[in-house]
Amino acid sequence: MRLDIQNARWCIPAGNFAVWRELNDISVLFDRRSGQTHLLDAFARELYDLITEQADTAPELTSRMAAILEGAVDPALRQKIDDTIAEFDQLGLIFPELTEPTL
Amino acid sequence: MSISATILLGALRDPHSIAALTPADWSKLVFLGRATALLGRIAADSRKTGLFDRLPEAVQGHLMAAERGAALSQTLITWEVDRIKRAFWGQKQRIILLKGAAYIQAKLPCAAGRPSSDIDILVGRAELSLVEATLLQNGWEAAKTTTYDDHYYREWMHELPPLRHPSRQTMIDLHHTILPLTSRLKPDAAKLLSAAQPIDDHMAVLSDTDLILHSAVHLFQDGDIRNALRDLVDQRDLMRHFAGQNPEFWQRLLTRGGELGLGRPLYYSMRYAHRLLALEIPHAVLAASNRFAPPAPVRLMMDHLVEAAILPTFLFETRRFADFAGLMLYVRSHWLRMPPLLLARHLTTKMMRRFGFGEARARP
Amino acid sequence: MVGNSRLIKDLPNARQLLAGEGLIFRVGPFTIRATCPFPTLRDEILAIYGGYPVGRPSDFVDYHVNVGPGTTIRRWFRPNVIAEAGMVNAPFVPLPLDIGVLALEMALNWLVATTADRYLIFHSGVVARNGKAVLMPGASGIGKSTLTSGLAFAGWRLFSDEFGLFDPDKTLFYPYPRPISLKNASTTVMADRLPTAVFSRPFYNTPKGTIRYLCPEPEAIAQMAEPAAPTIILFPEYNPTAEAQAIELRKPEMFAMIRSSSVNCDRMAEVGFKAMTDMTETYRGFRIIYRSLDQGIHMVNDLVEQWGV
Numbered sequence: 001m002r003l004d005i006q007n008a009r010w011c012i013p014a015g016n017f018a019v020w021r022e023l024n025d026i027s028v029l030f031d032r033r034s035g036q037t038h039l040l041d042a043f044a045r046e047l048y049d050l051i052t053e054q055a056d057t058a059p060e061l062t063s064r065m066a067a068i069l070e071g072a073v074d075p076a077l078r079q080k081i082d083d084t085i086a087e088f089d090q091l092g093l094i095f096p097e098l099t100e101p102t103l
Numbered sequence: 104m105s106i107s108a109t110i111l112l113g114a115l116r117d118p119h120s121i122a123a124l125t126p127a128d129w130s131k132l133v134f135l136g137r138a139t140a141l142l143g144r145i146a147a148d149s150r151k152t153g154l155f156d157r158l159p160e161a162v163q164g165h166l167m168a169a170e171r172g173a174a175l176s177q178t179l180i181t182w183e184v185d186r187i188k189r190a191f192w193g194q195k196q197r198i199i200l201l202k203g204a205a206y207i208q209a210k211l212p213c214a215a216g217r218p219s220s221d222i223d224i225l226v227g228r229a230e231l232s233l234v235e236a237t238l239l240q241n242g243w244e245a246a247k248t249t250t251y252d253d254h255y256y257r258e259w260m261h262e263l264p265p266l267r268h269p270s271r272q273t274m275i276d277l278h279h280t281i282l283p284l285t286s287r288l289k290p291d292a293a294k295l296l297s298a299a300q301p302i303d304d305h306m307a308v309l310s311d312t313d314l315i316l317h318s319a320v321h322l323f324q325d326g327d328i329r330n331a332l333r334d335l336v337d338q339r340d341l342m343r344h345f346a347g348q349n350p351e352f353w354q355r356l357l358t359r360g361g362e363l364g365l366g367r368p369l370y371y372s373m374r375y376a377h378r379l380l381a382l383e384i385p386h387a388v389l390a391a392s393n394r395f396a397p398p399a400p401v402r403l404m405m406d407h408l409v410e411a412a413i414l415p416t417f418l419f420e421t422r423r424f425a426d427f428a429g430l431m432l433y434v435r436s437h438w439l440r441m442p443p444l445l446l447a448r449h450l451t452t453k454m455m456r457r458f459g460f461g462e463a464r465a466r467p
Numbered sequence: 468m469v470g471n472s473r474l475i476k477d478l479p480n481a482r483q484l485l486a487g488e489g490l491i492f493r494v495g496p497f498t499i500r501a502t503c504p505f506p507t508l509r510d511e512i513l514a515i516y517g518g519y520p521v522g523r524p525s526d527f528v529d530y531h532v533n534v535g536p537g538t539t540i541r542r543w544f545r546p547n548v549i550a551e552a553g554m555v556n557a558p559f560v561p562l563p564l565d566i567g568v569l570a571l572e573m574a575l576n577w578l579v580a581t582t583a584d585r586y587l588i589f590h591s592g593v594v595a596r597n598g599k600a601v602l603m604p605g606a607s608g609i610g611k612s613t614l615t616s617g618l619a620f621a622g623w624r625l626f627s628d629e630f631g632l633f634d635p636d637k638t639l640f641y642p643y644p645r646p647i648s649l650k651n652a653s654t655t656v657m658a659d660r661l662p663t664a665v666f667s668r669p670f671y672n673t674p675k676g677t678i679r680y681l682c683p684e685p686e687a688i689a690q691m692a693e694p695a696a697p698t699i700i701l702f703p704e705y706n707p708t709a710e711a712q713a714i715e716l717r718k719p720e721m722f723a724m725i726r727s728s729s730v731n732c733d734r735m736a737e738v739g740f741k742a743m744t745d746m747t748e749t750y751r752g753f754r755i756i757y758r759s760l761d762q763g764i765h766m767v768n769d770l771v772e773q774w775g776v
Contacts, residue, residue, distance in 0.1 A: 013185075019737060021744040026719035030740040033185065035178040035733060037726065037740060039719060092185060096192055126527035130500075134531055137582065138553050161496070161527050164585035168734075171584045175734045 143216030366395030604728030610705030
């Protein structure tokens, strides 16, 4: 199964599991679900916060990020959002929202 | 029974009894608790009874360490389950968690302080290749690599070679039934699957009776005595938990054991959980379980072997009989699950490999 | 209490205890019970542990270790020894009898690294002065043991050349002053430098080359029940051809380096995370590159003087 990253709505899994510390320009995240520690730069942190505020698809998140950066939705931004989402997904920080019917 | 084993059993039988232990007793209990993977459980009990704060400081340190080890292993198991759910996102695949992962996800009392390193999952035989393929597509890899291992697993065992995601430590054992295909006991896996209880959209656990029967089979039939006492504690806790919810449970358990052809391991489980771990079983139930008992001489032999093999030995006590008993149980259980010719072949291959004639084994 | 205890070297029956019911002694927060059936090995164990306080049979014992015969058939031809500590997955390997004392040392390292999870454990040298402990994490082979032992005989109290034990509840480092394991070139450097210190004989052809154990100063052992608060954190690199310098680390980098030097941060989970981020935020961290041991010692003294809190 390969998820279509463009169509999925990404959300932060429910529950109080993220422990944050700020070290200079880096956000350090301890994820209670995985027991892993992650270092996020300002861009990644902002994207994470956007998803926390509201679950969204990659194109929507790109528009919202563009608004914050006061710039246009260009291919470079789109690519960076897609890559970061893929990385978050790989690390299990975000989850595609379950729209599938229950068994 | 050695004095040290008595101390360990005492702590497991009655969690309040640790209040009376001397520091020298604790030396043995910490050692044996660690050797049997039960120290985390003793720690959890000591929190529940409120005795933790009254223990010697050094003992508290070891109990904290055991709690942390168990907590990490449970985090990793829960995390792997989450990753499996992610891999099956959008698919209607039900996956049944077994043993440790099941106790953790179903929040059963025996999960308290219990370390688990692997995930065992059960799916229907027809779904097996699809489930394996999905995991492989999502980055899991076969962890054992020799062709003999692979052949051995697929042809004779009840599971595929374990899978592991290269970025994580947890092994996944994928089963389509609960005993090797060659075993004399052939519980009907379809019956287990259809009785399983869902815990969320993807995951399920075996029914209450089947959780116990599976653990009993694993210990008394499958011959996995590495964590024998821990497994018996699981069974004791499960029986106590479900019988505490409804006394009718005992009758259902015996009936189900008979129905699945697993009466004998159930008999052993009840017998030793009662004798060694003070499981309260109504007299009538105990009497009824006798219909699954082996002939008297076998029972006597098992009483000795099980006690010797299940109970750990303290480093400074002799353990010759325990080694022998462990070997006897291993041979016995292999004999039970493999036809003699196969067994000879398997043991020969194993021995050849030990002496360096086998294929090299790459471990990731 | 430790200060007044009897020492192993003053115990007339230490050899018999090692041969029989077990010699119980204390190192830092741990009580160890050791047994050994080999007479020559017993003497070597006593030679490096003579200065440690004896425990009583009624004490709680943290770790039981038997340094006994290996199990292979080869032992009839070539005696070898293996440590046994009752741990199922212990990676202990048989060693030739001649270097058998390493089996005990490796077992004690392994037991602490895998089971002492009341502490956040760092792979690090630690020394303390005036109640402040300097953590000096580093991989093997970059001079960590040498710098630690240099400091331990130059006005600092040895906590450990191998493990920093940090109690996250009390936010204190605890001493674990086992004999310092010197390797290869530093065995001769330190023997020349410290003519009055107690050394083991050299052990040749070990898995790590030549090893020689250096016993801590008696005061370090006498005060081994006294913890100390953290102060600066140093990442030492001995390099005789580089330019000496101290480079202050940025916080994210310091966090990453502290975390990678922790032995058990996974098992310590959130408690460990909080302790390590607190440490990063509170104290300064430096890489120090030094060309000689004396220079290294000076740099440590200067940095603590200037930045220690």
